[in-house]
Amino acid sequence: MSVNLCNILNIQSPIVAGGMIWCSGWELASAVSNEGGLGLIGAGSMSAEVLKEHIIKCKKATNKSFGVNVPLMNVNSPKHIQVIIEEKVPVVFTSAGNPSLYTKTLKENGIKVVHVIANEKFALKAQEAGVDAIVAEGFEAGGHNGKEETTTLVLVNEIVKKVSIPVIAAGGIATGEQILSVMTLGAQGVQIGTLFATSKESSAHENFKRAIISAKEGDTMLFLRKLSPTRLLKGGFFEKIKEAEERGASKEELLEIIGIGKTKLGMFDGNLDEGELEIGQVSISIEKEMSVKEIFEKLRKEYSIAKMNIQNISDTL
Amino acid sequence: MSVNLCNILNIQSPIVAGGMIWCSGWELASAVSNEGGLGLIGAGSMSAEVLKEHIIKCKKATNKSFGVNVPLMNVNSPKHIQVIIEEKVPVVFTSAGNPSLYTKTLKENGIKVVHVIANEKFALKAQEAGVDAIVAEGFEAGGHNGKEETTTLVLVNEIVKKVSIPVIAAGGIATGEQILSVMTLGAQGVQIGTLFATSKESSAHENFKRAIISAKEGDTMLFLRKLSPTRLLKGGFFEKIKEAEERGASKEELLEIIGIGKTKLGMFDGNLDEGELEIGQVSISIEKEMSVKEIFEKLRKEYSIAKMNIQNISDTL
Numbered sequence: 122m123s124v125n126l127c128n129i130l131n132i133q134s135p136i137v138a139g140g141m142i143w144c145s146g147w148e149l150a151s152a153v154s155n156e157g158g159l160g161l162i163g164a165g166s167m168s169a170e171v172l173k174e175h176i177i178k179c180k181k182a183t184n185k186s187f188g189v190n191v192p193l194m195n196v197n198s199p200k201h202i203q204v205i206i207e208e209k210v211p212v213v214f215t216s217a218g219n220p221s222l223y224t225k226t227l228k229e230n231g232i233k234v235v236h237v238i239a240n241e242k243f244a245l246k247a248q249e250a251g252v253d254a255i256v257a258e259g260f261e262a263g264g265h266n267g268k269e270e271t272t273t274l275v276l277v278n279e280i281v282k283k284v285s286i287p288v289i290a291a292g293g294i295a296t297g298e299q300i301l302s303v304m305t306l307g308a309q310g311v312q313i314g315t316l317f318a319t320s321k322e323s324s325a326h327e328n329f330k331r332a333i334i335s336a337k338e339g340d341t342m343l344f345l346r347k348l349s350p351t352r353l354l355k356g357g358f359f360e361k362i363k364e365a366e367e368r369g370a371s372k373e374e375l376l377e378i379i380g381i382g383k384t385k386l387g388m389f390d391g392n393l394d395e396g397e398l399e400i401g402q403v404s405i406s407i408e409k410e411m412s413v414k415e416i417f418e419k420l421r422k423e424y425s426i427a428k429m430n431i432q433n434i435s436d437t438l
Numbered sequence: 439m440s441v442n443l444c445n446i447l448n449i450q451s452p453i454v455a456g457g458m459i460w461c462s463g464w465e466l467a468s469a470v471s472n473e474g475g476l477g478l479i480g481a482g483s484m485s486a487e488v489l490k491e492h493i494i495k496c497k498k499a500t501n502k503s504f505g506v507n508v509p510l511m512n513v514n515s516p517k518h519i520q521v522i523i524e525e526k527v528p529v530v531f532t533s534a535g536n537p538s539l540y541t542k543t544l545k546e547n548g549i550k551v552v553h554v555i556a557n558e559k560f561a562l563k564a565q566e567a568g569v570d571a572i573v574a575e576g577f578e579a580g581g582h583n584g585k586e587e588t589t590t591l592v593l594v595n596e597i598v599k600k601v602s603i604p605v606i607a608a609g610g611i612a613t614g615e616q617i618l619s620v621m622t623l624g625a626q627g628v629q630i631g632t633l634f635a636t637s638k639e640s641s642a643h644e645n646f647k648r649a650i651i652s653a654k655e656g657d658t659m660l661f662l663r664k665l666s667p668t669r670l671l672k673g674g675f676f677e678k679i680k681e682a683e684e685r686g687a688s689k690e691e692l693l694e695i696i697g698i699g700k701t702k703l704g705m706f707d708g709n710l711d712e713g714e715l716e717i718g719q720v721s722i723s724i725e726k727e728m729s730v731k732e733i734f735e736k737l738r739k740e741y742s743i744a745k746m747n748i749q750n751i752s753d754t755l
Contacts, residue, residue: 134755240655260577261589269656272578272589274610274619275719279655293591300755302591302622305748306615338557338596339586347684367664369686402592421755428753431622436745438451438617438738 126287126309129233129253130212131186133157135310136300136420137256137289138317138413140190140214141264142166142399143388147175149322151182152413161214165192166385169200176208186211188235192265193218206230214256217265221250228253235289237312239267244280254287255280256312262292263315263401266343266350273303281307295403297423301431315401321412326391329398332356336404347372348379352401357394358383443604443626446550446570447529448503450474452627453617453737454573454606455634455730457507457531458581459483459716460705464492466639468499469730478531482509483702486517493525503528505552509582510535523547531573534582538567552606554629556584561597571604572597573629579609580632580718583660583667590620598624612720614740618748632718638729643708646715649673653721664689665696669718674711675700 126135138145138153140161150160160183162175172189179187189210191201194217202223205213213227216237224234228251236247237256247255257280259273260266271279273292281288290303291312300311317323319330332354340355344362353359361378370378379397387396411419443452455462455470457478467477477500479492489506496504506527508518511534519540522530530544533554541551545568553564554573564572574597576590577583588596590609598605607620608629617628634640636647649671657672661679670676678695687695696714704713728736 136755259589259591261592270659271655271719271722272576272591272610274576274589274591274616275578275722278613278615278619279723293589296595297755298595298623299591301748302595302619304751305619305622305744338588342587367686369684402588405588405592406596417755424755425753427622431618431748434621436742438453438614438734438741 124287126254126289129287130159130188130235132159134417135289136417137161137214137310137312139291139312139314140164140188141314141318142384144318144323144325145190146324147179147182148324149317149320149413150175150187151179152320152322153317154179154183154185154187156413156417157185158417159212160187161190161212162187163190164197164201165190165195166389167197167201169197169204172201173204173208176204176210180208188212188214188233190214190216192216193222202227205232216256220247220252224250224252237291238280239271239276240269241280241283244284248284248286252286254289254309255284256289256291257308258312259290259292260343261352261402263318263341263352264399266352268346268350270343270350274306277303277308278306292401293403295406297420297425298427299403300420300424301427305431315403316407316416317413318400319407319410320416321410325388328391328393329388330410332393332398333400333404334407334409336400336407338405341400341402341404345375345379348375351399354398354400354404356387356396356398358387358397441604443571443606446604447476447505447552449476451734452606453734454478454531454627454629456608456629456631457481457505458631458635459701461635461640461642462507463641464496464499465641466634466637466730467492467504468496469637469639470634471496471500471502471504473730473734474502475734476529477504478507478529479504480507481514481518482507482512483706484514484518486514486521489518490521490525493521493527497525505529505531505550507531507533509533510539519544522549533573537564537569541567541569554608555597556588556593557586558597558600561601565601565603569603571606571626572601573606573608574625575629576607576609577660578669578719580635580658580669580671581716583669585663585667587660587667591623594620594625595623609718610720612723614737614742615744616720617737617741618744622748632720633724633733634730635717636724636727637733638727642705645708645710646705647727649710649715650717650721651724651726653717655722658717658719658721662692662696665692668716671715671717671721673704673713673715675704675714
């Protein structure tokens with residue numbers, strides 16, 4: 122791999138903070154970029170006007186590279202892309218949609234483009250569309266997820282052999298050991314969501330942050346396979362969906378339970394009973410709320426120790 | 439970690455071949471042990487008499503350490519344990535049951551005991567029962583699986599921090615990169631199933647082996663959550679279970695579809711339409727049938743390259 126991810130994204134540390142709905146505003150994004158990683162603003166829960174405000178505030182808070190995550194299925198995405206071009210945002214991560222939609226336009230405007238995939242087909246499609254890098258996101262990731270349910274350990278090892286552009290691993294990463302682990306598979310960087318969702322700079326509600334931190338094994342599960350597979354955190358909404366799916370509820374009934382505005386209600390307003398809570402399996406490893414600075418210190422320390430340890434194991438099997 | 443897994447199991451290479459029903463007879467087990475790993479005979483599909491024959495043949499085929507996997511929920515397991523003690527098998531892997539059931543007896547007979555777990559609770563229970571090591575098996579593994587659905591990347595990193603005995607990672611491992619990757623998380627060894635199920639020495643039916651080798655992303659899925667979560671390979675049985683679960687089939691109806699003898703029908707007799715096919719997600723990375731010797735050569739080569747590559751990446755983040 123000759124192309125270096127950090128050079129492409131103009132960052133020092135190959136750590137991207139996922140652009141999460143209701144969590145990733147300008148405060149989280151700029152804090153991550155100021156630590157040398159890549160902060161992303163999550164456009165998925167913003168109107169074009171709100172996104173513009175966040176971009177302007179982010180630019181004031183950091184002079185480093187940052188980006189915006191644009192879920193392409195979102196009705197506002199054409200306007201998001203327009204704002205991003207106007208405001209000369211350095212990097213865009215696109216997800217949940219066709220990578221060929223805006224890649225050319227964005228690149229013509231000097232913007233680096235990364236696309237999120239969960240299978241080989243879309244990895245190749247994204248590469249063909251001319252993106253600069255891809256995020257390979259595994260089954261353990263929070264929120265929307267691939268229908269093949271391939272885990273990060275299996276997916277990343279497979280995808281790096283199929284594409285020639287840099288691969289960023291996502292899903293199941295919240296420790297320095299896990300970062301080194303996916304680099305061993307051939308990833309050049311990582312996208313971390315859940316851990317940053319619990320950070321002090323995250324705009325998630327305190328109730329939601331506390332629920333993530335106290336989560337135990339099995340407290341996040343993948344549901345909604347009939348619509349769009351989504352990893353949810355235990356709570357009233359989770360139980361309702363679980364009960365409905367176990368008795369074979371139809372798409373229509375599931376859509377009715379989901380309703381409108383449930384992610385805001387849960388993740389931003391902190392209603393753990395009625396709101397939809399999207400988060401990753403690594404919740405189990407998070408012990409307390411930390412600042413972005415503390416998170417980077419933790420990851421860097423764990424990574425360095427893991428790197429020393431791995432040097433000491435046998436060179437042969 | 440001061441206790442060395444290879445010393446405990448009396449092997450040279452920290453690679454265990456999973457003791458799989460209908461795949462792991464004396465031929466596969468002895469071939470793996472002869473390569474320096476630990477071969478396991480899978481007692482799950484054998485009567486006590488058949489197991490005894492396999493043990494005797496395995497001892498003739500190798501003078502190295504080997505073991506037997508005993509699923510404790512199997513009605514024959516008390517007899518399996520008896521045969522194992524009589525035949526002085528060096529190592530036993532227990533799974534799917536209470537680790538305190540036979541650990542003391544086995545250890546009093548000089549037999550090393552390893553227990554398979556998929557969550558923290560059972561990891562601690564196994565350690566308390568006095569086992570020598572545990573296998574931490576993630577969601578991507580074939581066959582019976584943990585109900586928490588924790589992936590190998592998340593599970594192994596968590597379990598190594600909770601126990602003081604050696605941890606063997608399982609699920610999602612079929613390449614040398616994946617071996618190094620889980621070692622980075624703190625595992626001392628790996629248990630590989632799927633890849634050895636396709637080996638020349640495996641007693642799986644050729645039809646089943648070919649189906650594994652040609653599997654694509656999404657072709658294995660976890661089903662039967664209402665009974666005991668099980669990862670299945672696409673085929674007639676898979677489709678029947680999928681259809682039934684989507685419409686909310688009851689435990690009783692699922693049990694009726696499963697019937698009796700379906701794993702033998704699929705995995706040993708090669709009936710891909712009616713038989714139950716249990717296999718792991720790494721099927722997607724297997725390209726051809728290889729001998730155990732060729733598999734070890736492949737893993738060793740990939741591991742050494744991955745080890746060199748990881749040494750060349752930055753020591754700091």
